[in-house]
Amino acid sequence: MTLALHWQILIALVLAAIMGSYSGIEGTIFGVPWLSVYTFIGTLFLNALKMIVVPLVMSAIITGIANIGGNGGFGRMGIKTLTYYVATSFIAIMIGLVLVNVIQPGVTGNPPPMIEANADVTQAIEGKSAGDVVDVFLRMIPTNIVDAAAQGQMLGLIFFSLLFGFFLTQIKGDGQKTLQNFWQGVFDIMMLLTGLIMKFAPLGVFGLVAASVAKTGFDQFENLALFFMTVVAALTIHFLIVMSLILRYVGGVKNPWLHYQAMAPALLTAFSTSSSSATLPISMNSLENRAGVSNRVASFVLPLGATVNMDGTALYECVAAIFIAQLFGFQLDFATQFLIVVVALTTSIGVAGIPSASLVAISIILVAVGLPAEAIGLLLVVDRLLDMMRTAVNIFSDSVGAVVIAKSEGEEGVLTQKTF
Numbered sequence: 001m002t003l004a005l006h007w008q009i010l011i012a013l014v015l016a017a018i019m020g021s022y023s024g025i026e027g028t029i030f031g032v033p034w035l036s037v038y039t040f041i042g043t044l045f046l047n048a049l050k051m052i053v054v055p056l057v058m059s060a061i062i063t064g065i066a067n068i069g070g071n072g073g074f075g076r077m078g079i080k081t082l083t084y085y086v087a088t089s090f091i092a093i094m095i096g097l098v099l100v101n102v103i104q105p106g107v108t109g110n111p112p113p114m115i116e117a118n119a120d121v122t123q124a125i126e127g128k129s130a131g132d133v134v135d136v137f138l139r140m141i142p143t144n145i146v147d148a149a150a151q152g153q154m155l156g157l158i159f160f161s162l163l164f165g166f167f168l169t170q171i172k173g174d175g176q177k178t179l180q181n182f183w184q185g186v187f188d189i190m191m192l193l194t195g196l197i198m199k200f201a202p203l204g205v206f207g208l209v210a211a212s213v214a215k216t217g218f219d220q221f222e223n224l225a226l227f228f229m230t231v232v233a234a235l236t237i238h239f240l241i242v243m244s245l246i247l248r249y250v251g252g253v254k255n256p257w258l259h260y261q262a263m264a265p266a267l268l269t270a271f272s273t274s275s276s277s278a279t280l281p282i283s284m285n286s287l288e289n290r291a292g293v294s295n296r297v298a299s300f301v302l303p304l305g306a307t308v309n310m311d312g313t314a315l316y317e318c319v320a321a322i323f324i325a326q327l328f329g330f331q332l333d334f335a336t337q338f339l340i341v342v343v344a345l346t347t348s349i350g351v352a353g354i355p356s357a358s359l360v361a362i363s364i365i366l367v368a369v370g371l372p373a374e375a376i377g378l379l380l381v382v383d384r385l386l387d388m389m390r391t392a393v394n395i396f397s398d399s400v401g402a403v404v405i406a407k408s409e410g411e412e413g414v415l416t417q418k419t420f
Helices: 005-023 034-070 076-103 115-125 130-138 145-150 154-168 174-199 201-216 220-249 257-262 264-273 276-289 295-308 311-327 334-350 358-368 373-408
Strands: none
Touching: 005 034, 005 201, 005 373, 034 154, 034 174, 034 201, 034 358, 076 220, 076 295, 076 311, 076 334, 076 373, 145 154, 154 174, 154 334, 174 201, 201 373, 220 311, 220 373, 257 264, 257 373, 264 276, 264 373, 276 295, 276 373, 295 373, 311 334, 311 358, 311 373, 334 358, 358 373
């Protein structure tokens, strides 16, 4: 019997803490420093994640946009749905941005992790000002898309993919079908590759966490506890307060708690599987049979939401990037934080609905603002539980969106007096 992935990662975390603490930075095995072994294993895992970033994000966005347009999704209902998704993801990111700047979980007296990376971080971050916001928009349109992909300039790549996907729906004939089938094939392969890489996540977690513990001991765990509480607080505010207000004043649900009750089976499934895609059948059943939303709306909004609407994930990406910057001792200026917001909003569209896929998106954000992707190793300590929570937020936001769209389409009687 094979252990579930999250149990494998948990065991790897415990072993990493033990081994990293035991070996320190001077321990050796057969004359080779343990730290070099940890770094080698962790770097292999990170390189594998980085390897799939460009084709995964491009294929996910292009196929997602093309499928929407191919089904007539750019009509009235499609525009309303996408507007809702962008608006709620932006609200979620801003909640996370405010809390991480107020609580400052990465600002303590502990030494920064991976001290050797500080010089690169300093060069990448220092000297920026509010005027650099203009550069964010300039980078959206790269002069060479191939060079942008090679240099990891993800903002331009994402913008190009959005345009490519949209205009792919505007052409007709065999060319359109060939291109759409090509990108769908690329996306399917990237999903399989992502699944393969995530099977080695326990080894990657072991290498990254053991290296961190060997260098700094357990100093960073205080920061991680604050980071964990910051993300949980932000997710709770979005889940309980923002979603309730939207249900009440936009969706017309007089008692929002009824919707929470209606979606309970889907929420529990999302929490246990950490997968928006795997939860989709349960979400559709709960929404139609318990919340009273029509199949016409549910069958359009939920599959689209499972692909492009990731409120919890976008919030987490933003908080994680700023937390890592704080660990290195940098208070990011407005321009850099604005860049994080933009990239978190756009990359959340391309995040696959599978467990821990947001690690790929976080690496994109870290590279975009000049922070070392190796710092992901610290997040892996608490990532699994947070992944379960943010997935539940993701699918609940999808369901609220369906209620809002149903209301705007003139459907009546949605969760008015129904009890469970």
